[in-house]
Amino acid sequence: MPTTAPQSTAATTGLALAVDLGGTKVEAALVTDEGTVLPGTRFRSPTGPQRTSDELQAAVDEVVTAALAALPADAMLVGVGVGSAGPVDEEHGLVSPLNMPVWRDYPLRERVAAHVPGVPVTLRMDGLAITLAEHWVGAAQGSEHVMGMIVSTGVGGGLILHGRTVSGPTGNAGHIGHVECGGFDDPCACGGTGCLEAIASGPKTVAWARRQGFAGTTGEELSAAYAAGDEIAVAAVKRSGRALGQAIAAATSLVDLEVVAIGGGFSHVTPDLFEYARQAVAERVEFGFVTKVRIVPTGLSQDGPLIGAAALVHRADVLR
Amino acid sequence: MPTTAPQSTAATTGLALAVDLGGTKVEAALVTDEGTVLPGTRFRSPTGPQRTSDELQAAVDEVVTAALAALPADAMLVGVGVGSAGPVDEEHGLVSPLNMPVWRDYPLRERVAAHVPGVPVTLRMDGLAITLAEHWVGAAQGSEHVMGMIVSTGVGGGLILHGRTVSGPTGNAGHIGHVECGGFDDPCACGGTGCLEAIASGPKTVAWARRQGFAGTTGEELSAAYAAGDEIAVAAVKRSGRALGQAIAAATSLVDLEVVAIGGGFSHVTPDLFEYARQAVAERVEFGFVTKVRIVPTGLSQDGPLIGAAALVHRADVLR
Structure with missing residues (x-):
C-alpha cells in the first residue's frame, strides 16, 4: 500500500x-x-x-x-x-x-x-458527445428532448430525442450549423445558402461586422465593442442571435425540442445573444410547441x- | 353460416x-x-x-x-x-x-x-401517420431513417428515426413545412420567414406565379401551364422545388435521413418538381451524408x- x-x-x-x-x-x-x-x-x-x-x-x-x-x-x-x-x-x-x-x-x-x-x-x-454531457451533468438534465449546441469557430450540435441519442444511419445527425435561416443569403462552405454556421459562427459574425466598418478582428474584440455599445457590434450580435433563434425554431418545428443548451467560445460574446435568439423564436406566435423551447447557456465547464x-x-x- | x-x-x-x-x-x-x-x-x-x-x-x-x-x-x-x-x-x-x-x-x-x-x-x-404508412407499405419500406411529406394546401410531414417514430414531448415533431429556406423572404402564417410551407404549398406556389402574371388560379392550371412550357409556370415550379430541396437538405443535416417520400396533391404538379428538389440538395457538395438522401414520390394510393x-x-x- x-x-x-x-x-x-x-x-x-x-x-x-x-x-x-x-x-x-x-x-x-x-x-x-x-x-x-x-x-x-x-x-x-x-x-x-x-x-x-x-x-x-x-x-x-x-x-x-x-x-x-x-x-x-x-x-x-x-x-x-x-x-x-x-x-x-x-x-x-x-x-x-x-x-x-x-x-x-x-x-x-x-x-x-x-x-x-x-x-x-x-x-x-463531438456535437452528440456534448449533448450527452449536457443531458448528464449540464443544463439539460431531466429533459428527454434536447439539442446541445456549440457556437464557436463553427456551429455544431447533437440531439437526444425521446431520451436517446440520434445518430442517423451515418452518425451525422445534429448538424444544426447547416440548417438554413429564412431571409439570409450568406453563402456556406457546405454549398448551402443562409446556413446558420455561415451567419453566426464567431468568425462569420466578426467578418460581417468588418464589412459594416468594424475595425476589430476577433470575437473578444467584438464582445468588448458590444459591451461598450458600439452600433455595428450590436447589429452584428443581433443578426447572429436572430439567426440562431430562427434555426432553433426550425429545428423545434421538425423535432419538437424542449431545451437547447448552447456552449462554445462565441456563445459567451454577451448574454444578450440568447435574448436575440429567444426573440426570434417568440415570433412563431402560432405554434406554442415551438415557442415553448427553452434556450439556455451550457451547464458545462471547459x-x-x-x-x-x-x-x-x-x-x-x-x-x- | x-x-x-x-x-x-x-x-x-x-x-x-x-x-x-x-x-x-x-x-x-x-x-x-x-x-x-x-x-x-x-x-x-x-x-x-x-x-x-x-x-x-x-x-x-x-x-x-x-x-x-x-x-x-x-x-x-x-x-x-x-x-x-x-x-x-x-x-x-x-x-x-x-x-x-x-x-x-x-x-x-x-x-x-x-x-x-x-x-x-x-x-x-397526420404527418406522422402518413410516414408510418410509407414505411409500412409505401416508398420507404426497408429504411429506418425516413421523412414522410405531404405537399398540398399546406406542407406537413413526420419522422421515423432509428426505426421508431418521433413525436416529441407534445406530439408535433415533423412540421417540415416550418423549416426555413435560406434566401427566401416569404412571410409565413406561423410567424416565421421563408418557411417551406409559405413558399411551396400548392396555393402559395400559384400565388407567386400570379404575382408574376400567371392568369390561372389552381394547381391543376399551373400543372397544365408547366406541361405546356409556360415560362412563369416553369419558374414557379422551379422555385418551389428548390425550396423543397433546401428544406430537405436542412432536415437531413439535422437528423441524417435516408429517404424522403413525398405525396399530396401538389406533389403531382410535375415529376420535375422532384428534380428541382434533388438539384438543390446536390448543391451541398461538401456533405455526402446530406447529398445521399433519396427524394421519392409517395408509394401510397389515395x-x-x-x-x-x-x-x-x-x-x-x-x-x-
Missing part, C-alpha cells in the same frame, strides 16, 4: 478514457462515472489543417498515451469514448473532419483501439467536450 | 378503424393488417374553417358510425387510429388544427373513444392517410 492513497472513487467505479478531436487541438483525459475529469490526467496537442496525416496521428497517440499512463494503479479502464469533429462514419469508426482535409474516412476508432486491446472504443460526433466523450462510455444506455 | 362467405382475412387477423381529420374533410374506414382499406367501409364528410364545433363533431361521428356499422359480423376491431391535422397534444389526445379555429385543445381522442368502449384509441399528427391512421394500430411496435 502506498502511504498516500489514491482517490478511491476511481478505483471502485471505473474510469473512461475520453478523447476529443477538434479543429485546433486533440485532448484526452480520464473521466469518472460522475462526469469529472480526474486531476492530472488531461493532455492536449495541436491539430489543424496544416498538419500531415502522420502528424495528426502522432498528436492523438501522444495525448492518449499520456492519459493512459496516468491511470491509477488500482483503477479500472471501463471504456474509451472518442468525440470527433464531423462528418464521421459511425458504423466504421471513420472521421473526415472538414478542416483536416488530409483525414478523409480516416480509421480513428481503430487507431485509438490499438492503444487499449480488449477495451471497447465508441466514436461519435471540460464539456471531454465529459461528453466520457459519456459515450458512462452513459452508454442513452446511446443508440 | 351465410351463403356468401365474407372475406376471411378480416375475421382472422383483426381490423383497425382508421380516422383521418383534415382541413377539408374527415374520413373513416376499416383497414386490414396488410394495409388495405376494406371495400365498402370508407366514409367521408366535409370539415373546414366555416363549420362550428358541433358540426365538426357531427362530421366525425357520422363517418365513425358508418365505418363501424360496416364491420363484418365475424371480424374483430383491434384498435382505432386517428391521424389529425396539427398541432396536436398527443399526451392528452387533443387537437388544434390550424384551419379549424373553433377546435383548440379539442378532446378528439376521447370523443372517438366514446364510440368504441374498451377498444384502444391512438391519436397522432388511401394513404387512412392507411397511416390504421398503422397507428397495426404498426404500434414502430410507435414511440
Whole structure:
C-alpha cells in the first residue's frame, strides 16, 4: 500500500478514457462515472489543417498515451469514448473532419483501439458527445428532448430525442450549423445558402461586422465593442442571435425540442445573444410547441467536450 | 353460416378503424393488417374553417358510425387510429388544427373513444401517420431513417428515426413545412420567414406565379401551364422545388435521413418538381451524408392517410 492513497472513487467505479478531436487541438483525459475529469490526467496537442496525416496521428497517440499512463494503479479502464469533429462514419469508426482535409474516412476508432486491446472504443460526433454531457451533468438534465449546441469557430450540435441519442444511419445527425435561416443569403462552405454556421459562427459574425466598418478582428474584440455599445457590434450580435433563434425554431418545428443548451467560445460574446435568439423564436406566435423551447447557456465547464466523450462510455444506455 | 362467405382475412387477423381529420374533410374506414382499406367501409364528410364545433363533431361521428356499422359480423376491431391535422397534444389526445379555429385543445381522442368502449384509441399528427404508412407499405419500406411529406394546401410531414417514430414531448415533431429556406423572404402564417410551407404549398406556389402574371388560379392550371412550357409556370415550379430541396437538405443535416417520400396533391404538379428538389440538395457538395438522401414520390394510393391512421394500430411496435 502506498502511504498516500489514491482517490478511491476511481478505483471502485471505473474510469473512461475520453478523447476529443477538434479543429485546433486533440485532448484526452480520464473521466469518472460522475462526469469529472480526474486531476492530472488531461493532455492536449495541436491539430489543424496544416498538419500531415502522420502528424495528426502522432498528436492523438501522444495525448492518449499520456492519459493512459496516468491511470491509477488500482483503477479500472471501463471504456474509451472518442468525440470527433464531423462528418464521421459511425458504423466504421471513420472521421473526415472538414478542416483536416488530409483525414478523409480516416480509421480513428481503430487507431485509438490499438492503444487499449480488449477495451471497447465508441466514436461519435463531438456535437452528440456534448449533448450527452449536457443531458448528464449540464443544463439539460431531466429533459428527454434536447439539442446541445456549440457556437464557436463553427456551429455544431447533437440531439437526444425521446431520451436517446440520434445518430442517423451515418452518425451525422445534429448538424444544426447547416440548417438554413429564412431571409439570409450568406453563402456556406457546405454549398448551402443562409446556413446558420455561415451567419453566426464567431468568425462569420466578426467578418460581417468588418464589412459594416468594424475595425476589430476577433470575437473578444467584438464582445468588448458590444459591451461598450458600439452600433455595428450590436447589429452584428443581433443578426447572429436572430439567426440562431430562427434555426432553433426550425429545428423545434421538425423535432419538437424542449431545451437547447448552447456552449462554445462565441456563445459567451454577451448574454444578450440568447435574448436575440429567444426573440426570434417568440415570433412563431402560432405554434406554442415551438415557442415553448427553452434556450439556455451550457451547464458545462471547459471540460464539456471531454465529459461528453466520457459519456459515450458512462452513459452508454442513452446511446443508440 | 351465410351463403356468401365474407372475406376471411378480416375475421382472422383483426381490423383497425382508421380516422383521418383534415382541413377539408374527415374520413373513416376499416383497414386490414396488410394495409388495405376494406371495400365498402370508407366514409367521408366535409370539415373546414366555416363549420362550428358541433358540426365538426357531427362530421366525425357520422363517418365513425358508418365505418363501424360496416364491420363484418365475424371480424374483430383491434384498435382505432386517428391521424389529425396539427398541432396536436398527443399526451392528452387533443387537437388544434390550424384551419379549424373553433377546435383548440379539442378532446378528439376521447370523443372517438366514446364510440368504441374498451377498444384502444391512438391519436397522432397526420404527418406522422402518413410516414408510418410509407414505411409500412409505401416508398420507404426497408429504411429506418425516413421523412414522410405531404405537399398540398399546406406542407406537413413526420419522422421515423432509428426505426421508431418521433413525436416529441407534445406530439408535433415533423412540421417540415416550418423549416426555413435560406434566401427566401416569404412571410409565413406561423410567424416565421421563408418557411417551406409559405413558399411551396400548392396555393402559395400559384400565388407567386400570379404575382408574376400567371392568369390561372389552381394547381391543376399551373400543372397544365408547366406541361405546356409556360415560362412563369416553369419558374414557379422551379422555385418551389428548390425550396423543397433546401428544406430537405436542412432536415437531413439535422437528423441524417435516408429517404424522403413525398405525396399530396401538389406533389403531382410535375415529376420535375422532384428534380428541382434533388438539384438543390446536390448543391451541398461538401456533405455526402446530406447529398445521399433519396427524394421519392409517395408509394401510397389515395388511401394513404387512412392507411397511416390504421398503422397507428397495426404498426404500434414502430410507435414511440
